[in-house]
Amino acid sequence: MTTTYAALLRGINVGGNKKLPMADLRTLLAELGHDDVRTHLQSGQAVFTASQGDEGLLAGELSAAIEKRFGFPVDVIVRDHAYLTAVAEACPFPADALEPKQVHVTYFSGPVDPERFAGIDTAARLPEEFRLGDRCLYLYAPDGLGRSKLAEELGRPRVTKGLIATTRNWNTVRKLVELTG
Numbered sequence: 001m002t003t004t005y006a007a008l009l010r011g012i013n014v015g016g017n018k019k020l021p022m023a024d025l026r027t028l029l030a031e032l033g034h035d036d037v038r039t040h041l042q043s044g045q046a047v048f049t050a051s052q053g054d055e056g057l058l059a060g061e062l063s064a065a066i067e068k069r070f071g072f073p074v075d076v077i078v079r080d081h082a083y084l085t086a087v088a089e090a091c092p093f094p095a096d097a098l099e100p101k102q103v104h105v106t107y108f109s110g111p112v113d114p115e116r117f118a119g120i121d122t123a124a125r126l127p128e129e130f131r132l133g134d135r136c137l138y139l140y141a142p143d144g145l146g147r148s149k150l151a152e153e154l155g156r157p158r159v160t161k162g163l164i165a166t167t168r169n170w171n172t173v174r175k176l177v178e179l180t181g
Contacts, residue, residue: 001051004180005047005078006078007078008045008077009044009066010164013042025046029046032061056109077164077166081177084176084177088174091105100170102144104170105136105137105138106154106165106167107136107168108135109135109165112135112137119158130154
C-alpha cells in the first residue's frame with residue numbers, strides 16, 4: 001500500500017541561497033524510488049507516494065540525498081495527507097474569511113512543549129496571535145509574515161531549538177491538502 005506525502009523543505013530558493021530547481025528535486029525523489037512526484041511553487045514543496053511509511057526516515061533520506069547531490073544541507077519535514085488535512089481543519093483562526101497572507105502554519109519536526117513560548121509577551125503583539133497545534137503552530141499576522149514582529153520572536157533559536165520548523169501561508173496549506181488527497 002502506498003501513501004501520499006508532502007515534503008516541506010526549509011529555506012531553499014530564498015534570496016538566491018540554496019538554489020534547488022524543482023525539476024531536479026522531482027528527479028531526485030524519483031531516483032529515491034518514489035512515485036507520482038510533483039512540486040508546488042519554487043519554495044520547497046514536493047508531493048510523492050511511497051510504500052515506506054516512516055515520515056522521519058523519509059525526511060532524513062531526502063535531506064541526505066539533497067546534501068550529497070547539491071552540496072548544502074536542507075532541513076526537510078515529511079507529512080501525510082491525513083495529518084495535513086487535520087492541521088487545516090483544526091485552524092483556530094477563520095482562515096477562509098481572511099486573506100491567505102494573514103494566516104500561516106509553522107510545521108515542526110516533532111511535538112512542541114508550550115513552555116518554549118512562555119517568554120513571549122503575546123499581549124504586546126496584538127492583534128497578531130498564535131496557537132499551538134499537533135506539531136504545528138498557527139499564526140495570525142494581519143499585516144503579513146514579512147512585517148510580523150510575533151513571527152520574528154517565534155522563529156528565534158530559543159523557541160525552535162532542537163526542532164526543524166518551516167512556515168507556509170494558508171494558500172500553500174490548502175494546496176498541500178489538495179495535492180496529497
